[in-house]
Amino acid sequence: MSNPDQSKPDQPANAAQPTLSPKTLILGGGPAGLYFGLLLKLARPDADVTILERNRAGDTFGWGVVFNDQTISNLMDADPVSAHTIYSEFNHWDDVEVHFKGTVTRAGGFGFIGIGRKRLLNILQDRCREVGVKLVFEHPFEDVEEEIARHQPDLVIAADGLNSRTRQKYAATYRPDIDVRHNRFVWLGVKHKYDAFTFDFQQTPHGWFQAHIYQFDAETSTFIVETPEHVWKAAGLEDMSQEDGIAYCEHLFQGILNGQKLLSNAAHLRGSAIWIKFPRVITKEWVHWEEFGARRVPIVLMGDAAHTAHYSIGSGTKLAFEDAISLVGHLKRKDFALEPALEAYVAERSVEVLKIQNAARNSTEWFEHVERYAALPPAQFAYSLLTRSQRISHENLRERDAEYLGGVESWVAEQAGLPAPDKTGKPLLPMLTPYTLRDVTLKNRIVMSPMAVYSAQDGLPNDFHLVHLGARALGGAGLIFTEMTCVLPEGRITPGCAGLWNDTQRDAWKRIVDFVHGQGAKVAIQLGHAGAKGSTRRAWDGTDLPLSDPAEPNWPLMSASEQQYLDGISQKSSAMTRADMDTVKEAFVDATRRADEAGFDWLELHCAHGYLLSSFISPLTNQRTDEYGGSLDHRLRYPLEVFQAIRGVWPPEKPISVRISAHDWVEGGITPDDAVQIARLFKEAGADMIDCSSGQVSKKEQPVYGRMYQTPFADRVRNEAGIPTIAVGNIYEADHVNSIISSGRADLCAIARPHLSNPFWTLHETAKLGFAAQDWPKPYWAGQQQLERNLEREKQMQQAQAGADAALARMKVELEGSV
Numbered sequence: 034m035s036n037p038d039q040s041k042p043d044q045p046a047n048a049a050q051p052t053l054s055p056k057t058l059i060l061g062g063g064p065a066g067l068y069f070g071l072l073l074k075l076a077r078p079d080a081d082v083t084i085l086e087r088n089r090a091g092d093t094f095g096w097g098v099v100f101n102d103q104t105i106s107n108l109m110d111a112d113p114v115s116a117h118t119i120y121s122e123f124n125h126w127d128d129v130e131v132h133f134k135g136t137v138t139r140a141g142g143f144g145f146i147g148i149g150r151k152r153l154l155n156i157l158q159d160r161c162r163e164v165g166v167k168l169v170f171e172h173p174f175e176d177v178e179e180e181i182a183r184h185q186p187d188l189v190i191a192a193d194g195l196n197s198r199t200r201q202k203y204a205a206t207y208r209p210d211i212d213v214r215h216n217r218f219v220w221l222g223v224k225h226k227y228d229a230f231t232f233d234f235q236q237t238p239h240g241w242f243q244a245h246i247y248q249f250d251a252e253t254s255t256f257i258v259e260t261p262e263h264v265w266k267a268a269g270l271e272d273m274s275q276e277d278g279i280a281y282c283e284h285l286f287q288g289i290l291n292g293q294k295l296l297s298n299a300a301h302l303r304g305s306a307i308w309i310k311f312p313r314v315i316t317k318e319w320v321h322w323e324e325f326g327a328r329r330v331p332i333v334l335m336g337d338a339a340h341t342a343h344y345s346i347g348s349g350t351k352l353a354f355e356d357a358i359s360l361v362g363h364l365k366r367k368d369f370a371l372e373p374a375l376e377a378y379v380a381e382r383s384v385e386v387l388k389i390q391n392a393a394r395n396s397t398e399w400f401e402h403v404e405r406y407a408a409l410p411p412a413q414f415a416y417s418l419l420t421r422s423q424r425i426s427h428e429n430l431r432e433r434d435a436e437y438l439g440g441v442e443s444w445v446a447e448q449a450g451l452p453a454p455d456k457t458g459k460p461l462l463p464m465l466t467p468y469t470l471r472d473v474t475l476k477n478r479i480v481m482s483p484m485a486v487y488s489a490q491d492g493l494p495n496d497f498h499l500v501h502l503g504a505r506a507l508g509g510a511g512l513i514f515t516e517m518t519c520v521l522p523e524g525r526i527t528p529g530c531a532g533l534w535n536d537t538q539r540d541a542w543k544r545i546v547d548f549v550h551g552q553g554a555k556v557a558i559q560l561g562h563a564g565a566k567g568s569t570r571r572a573w574d575g576t577d578l579p580l581s582d583p584a585e586p587n588w589p590l591m592s593a594s595e596q597q598y599l600d601g602i603s604q605k606s607s608a609m610t611r612a613d614m615d616t617v618k619e620a621f622v623d624a625t626r627r628a629d630e631a632g633f634d635w636l637e638l639h640c641a642h643g644y645l646l647s648s649f650i651s652p653l654t655n656q657r658t659d660e661y662g663g664s665l666d667h668r669l670r671y672p673l674e675v676f677q678a679i680r681g682v683w684p685p686e687k688p689i690s691v692r693i694s695a696h697d698w699v700e701g702g703i704t705p706d707d708a709v710q711i712a713r714l715f716k717e718a719g720a721d722m723i724d725c726s727s728g729q730v731s732k733k734e735q736p737v738y739g740r741m742y743q744t745p746f747a748d749r750v751r752n753e754a755g756i757p758t759i760a761v762g763n764i765y766e767a768d769h770v771n772s773i774i775s776s777g778r779a780d781l782c783a784i785a786r787p788h789l790s791n792p793f794w795t796l797h798e799t800a801k802l803g804f805a806a807q808d809w810p811k812p813y814w815a816g817q818q819q820l821e822r823n824l825e826r827e828k829q830m831q832q833a834q835a836g837a838d839a840a841l842a843r844m845k846v847e848l849e850g851s852v
Contacts (some may be wrong), residue, residue: 056184462799752777
């Protein structure tokens, strides 16, 4: 009977599409099943809708559920009758309150609403009965196919929850991916009202515990306690009775409980079984078609059976309701033709659910790693919590609660040594605050990222580099990075790459450095050696391909071990000998001296992206069996030797950063865990900052892209290794930068591609938010007045051009008329 290998059996091309008849069977009487049954009956009053629920009508094992205001708006559109009843019994609040290290931080504008889960189900049950949906309780539906044979439905909705037996039975079709998360949590209640969604963090000798607290009726609040599993075990909770575990939580959170007792509604569980782990569920497919003789019946997953989202963003019931609204909407639009309606439903909902699940993943990981953020000052800790999912950004917080955000911005400014603005002054954007490392002060947190431009001749920078780098300095960035500048001719990526292996190059760089300084910016040089990725064509002639023009012959390559970056295409590099290592190290030292003589303020050592030093660090490219291969500590020996050598000749008042690949995105390569250890070792060697990039070590990489997708690496390194970081990777709005800086995820933000398309990115982005050059801290905006004049001239030229274009258009019309 089953057909597990395909979700839709082959049909003749002219086969009639199945259409929803009045018979629908819903497995599960939770929010998804009840709401779908209700909406379907409203859309098609002749429908025969039956809901089977394994529990009794009054059974529920949750406390309260939370929605946001938008969810209620959606419910009002779908069924105003039930929505008004639900809304009339909701408890509404706007504020979030964070209790951390004796400090309480409060922010408003969040628009939460809470209701008891049991009351919500009762409202939906009553409404279903009112419109004629059949409710069958205490019906366990052990075998889905038996129920289908008994009820003969044309559509089955599997809303049978997190532990869906339907999903398990047809796993070959649905292909579920279940990720059991790391924290233990317990779902409790308390007879006390809280006027804000409250987070309380308590430190124990074993680690951190946190409580998520929200009111859901006139006298009761949900009280979720959460902690990493290793902390839970160390505290002895694994071996405690249910009563003793609850007593432990009461003692730990006595300050926020106000003398009240914690309550459990899970008397059916024994011992520590009330402490569970959250399973994140993703299903590749949501529809299974089952054949019953000549009939094909779709079995459709809905709600928690299809997907889950962590309770820390409160979206499980919201997603269930929206699934129901979506499917009924598509059925109506497709005239109740099942296949096109189901295809549209899955296409729409899978994307929307993925967005929520991505946000939930970010939120989940934040709460799993409270220890990482515990060293942050309370103001920054609370901001980090509020923006943890990346759905709420800096400017979104301003819309919600401008007074709260103004306080955060003033705090960031004060940490940067700036006076707090008076009541009439405008709080300074975090991205515009100065930043000091050793004796170098940047006027803001914006870095023009190193980007190869392949425009040098014999390694010599020229007028192109003066204009390219100088324009970005005019554009307002605080720190201008050169492209990777090579320490030897054979260390170049392409013949067009810049170098610093002779004094002529040094003098050419000095001209550029002096110009950048004249615009009020600092300038950094990134030194590197291409290793096995060298001797290739300029990007526009074929990225990573070996040289093919006899006028520019290939040169020999070397790296940690013999390798070929492009299998069967690239040159093979040879493994470096000790003599090679000494030669390259001395070249780095010589280039460092020249960089200082050229006047560079900052130096970065390139240990990323599969280039020579990176080839030692990654196990994908280092196959050595000597003291420079094997463990991570051994693989780092040579890069650390080079670093220590350049630190020894670079002036102590100037900083050195190190760019690393924090993730190779390949099985068996460098991971973010490794990145933290790499950062710690460079920090011990004297590094001042880690520039956290990723990838480009192997062509087998499978990166997961998205906005700010590499920022989590900078976050981990900064807050676990305890060293300042630069965040890079798809950061393209001022809002991104302000969020990153305010939350302590990084100290500087490197902007790459946006700077290529817009040299004035910094000025333009801040202007969008209402900040002009005169709003910048006066000691740090030298050159900005000139920039304002340049922009005004540019505007005048554009206006003049527009006038000329209009005049030409008029002349054309007149000439055509005369002809």
